[in-house]
Amino acid sequence: MFKKFFNRLIKQEKTEDSAVDKDVESEDLERDQEEVEDIIETEEVEIEEELKVDKESECIDVKNEAEDQIKKQLDESNKQMEDVSLTLLENPEHLDETAEAEMEEAIQVQNKEGEGPLSLFKRLKEGLSKTKQGITGKVDELLKSYKKIDEALFEELEEILITSDIGVKTTMEIIDGLRDKIKEKKVSEPEQVKELLKEALIEILQRLPDAQVNIEPGPAIVLVVGVNGVGKTTSIGKMAHRFKQDGKKVLLAAGDTFRAAASEQLEIWAQRVGVEVVKHQEGSDPAAVIFDAIQAAKARKVDVLICDTAGRLHNKKNLMNELGKVFKVVDREYGEATKEVLLVLDATTGQNAIQQAKTFKEVANITGLILTKLDGTAKGGVVIGISQELTIPVKLIGVGEKMEDLQQFNATDFVKALFGEEA
Numbered sequence: 001m002f003k004k005f006f007n008r009l010i011k012q013e014k015t016e017d018s019a020v021d022k023d024v025e026s027e028d029l030e031r032d033q034e035e036v037e038d039i040i041e042t043e044e045v046e047i048e049e050e051l052k053v054d055k056e057s058e059c060i061d062v063k064n065e066a067e068d069q070i071k072k073q074l075d076e077s078n079k080q081m082e083d084v085s086l087t088l089l090e091n092p093e094h095l096d097e098t099a100e101a102e103m104e105e106a107i108q109v110q111n112k113e114g115e116g117p118l119s120l121f122k123r124l125k126e127g128l129s130k131t132k133q134g135i136t137g138k139v140d141e142l143l144k145s146y147k148k149i150d151e152a153l154f155e156e157l158e159e160i161l162i163t164s165d166i167g168v169k170t171t172m173e174i175i176d177g178l179r180d181k182i183k184e185k186k187v188s189e190p191e192q193v194k195e196l197l198k199e200a201l202i203e204i205l206q207r208l209p210d211a212q213v214n215i216e217p218g219p220a221i222v223l224v225v226g227v228n229g230v231g232k233t234t235s236i237g238k239m240a241h242r243f244k245q246d247g248k249k250v251l252l253a254a255g256d257t258f259r260a261a262a263s264e265q266l267e268i269w270a271q272r273v274g275v276e277v278v279k280h281q282e283g284s285d286p287a288a289v290i291f292d293a294i295q296a297a298k299a300r301k302v303d304v305l306i307c308d309t310a311g312r313l314h315n316k317k318n319l320m321n322e323l324g325k326v327f328k329v330v331d332r333e334y335g336e337a338t339k340e341v342l343l344v345l346d347a348t349t350g351q352n353a354i355q356q357a358k359t360f361k362e363v364a365n366i367t368g369l370i371l372t373k374l375d376g377t378a379k380g381g382v383v384i385g386i387s388q389e390l391t392i393p394v395k396l397i398g399v400g401e402k403m404e405d406l407q408q409f410n411a412t413d414f415v416k417a418l419f420g421e422e423a
């Protein structure tokens with residue numbers, strides 16, 4: 001009995017010992033677990049840190065890449081701008097050296113016998129239709145090569161009009177109108193399309209308001225803007241001649257004070273035409289020249305004051321600054337005058353001329369266009385493209401270097417000349 005009790009006691013002791021052991025064991029385990037957890041936590045923090053650093057550097061990489069791309073695009077567009085500006089601008093130094101020679105040459109041409117309006121039209125016609133690259137040559141060839149009017153013909157015609165600088169939007173409008181007319185009039189011969197095309201062009205050009213240079217009621221001020229070399233000075237001279245012929249008292253203002261010889265060139269024109277010119281030193285403030293010219297125009301009771309302006313188009317801001325100041329002076333000092341702002345564009349420069357017109361339209365309220373050198377280009381479509389895309393009427397066209405070579409724009413005559421027909 002005692003032995004049984006003793007045995008039970010020993011067993012109980014053993015059980016208690018093992019319980020104590022177990023407690024110790026579990027404490028150890030807990031400690032181990034805590035340690036592991038600590039390690040895991042530290043590693044997690046480290047991994048997170050690493051990930052953060054990775055992400056940051058990834059972000060920096062992406063940012064750098066994006067910045068590089070933007071910079072590249074900016075560089076490209078700046079280069080394009082520069083290219084456009086370079087093609088737009090005549091080299092002033094070269095001009096300075098050759099201006100006198102050019103002027104001499106121009107005067108010699110002018111000294112030849114004057115020509116009447118019909119020969120002016122002839123010159124325009126010759127210019128516009130002189131090569132097979134002109135609209136008329138291409139349209140003729142196209143229509144001859146088709147036996148019937150189909151979709152392929154329309155597509156080729158569309159291409160001719162677009163490549164003749166008529167502009168995509170206007171071309172689409174012309175083609176759609178042609179399709180309707182062909183259906184309506186039941187036209188089946190490709191050759192008849194030419195007549196309908198002419199009608200469509202005239203109709204489009206006639207949509208813009210009256211193309212007269214607005215100088216009534218007097219006094220009037222005509223501000224002439226445009227980049228160097230497009231024919232600004234020549235057009236001012238020709239315009240002065242025109243107005244003088246109409247019995248107007250004309251005064252010129254040499255507002256292009258930046259280009260050396262620009263004032264001299266204008267002065268030569270003034271002498272030829274027999275009008276006076278207000279000029280300052282080279283490099284002086286153009287707005288000051290215009291101010292003085294306005295005072296002179298008032299004092300001398302001038303009917304039309306024609307102002308030359310600087311044609312620098314380095315960037316839009318410069319242009320805005322230069323022209324803005326001149327416009328402010330005009331508005332403040334000559335608010336009572338009828339105002340015209342004419343943009344001169346060289347028709348031979350095609351798409352460049354459209355680009356110039358867009359830039360000038362953004363900085364000035366252009367009221368009309370003078371398209372020069374139409375005697376020397378087969379790309380007359382630019383007249384339609386510019387006037388329609390910018391909704392600015394073409395008021396005058398230059399068809400030569402002589403004093404009389406400035407014509408009032410007339411849509412019907414122009415389209416006839418474009419198609420090589422008689423006026």
Ligand SMILES: Nc1nc2c(ncn2[C@@H]2O[C@H](COP(=O)(O)OP(=O)(O)OP(=O)(O)O)[C@@H](O)[C@H]2O)c(=O)[nH]1
Pocket residue numbers: 090095102106226227228229230231232233234235256259262265311372373374375376397398399400401405
């Ligand atoms: N064939 C032809 N030549 C023209 C016409 N208009 C101007 N020119 C010539 O184009 C050249 C440039 O004309 P300018 O009047 O000097 O041009 P601009 O825009 O005043 O140039 P800057 O004085 O540099 O501002 C000259 O040789 C002119 O004779 C035109 O209608 N037809």
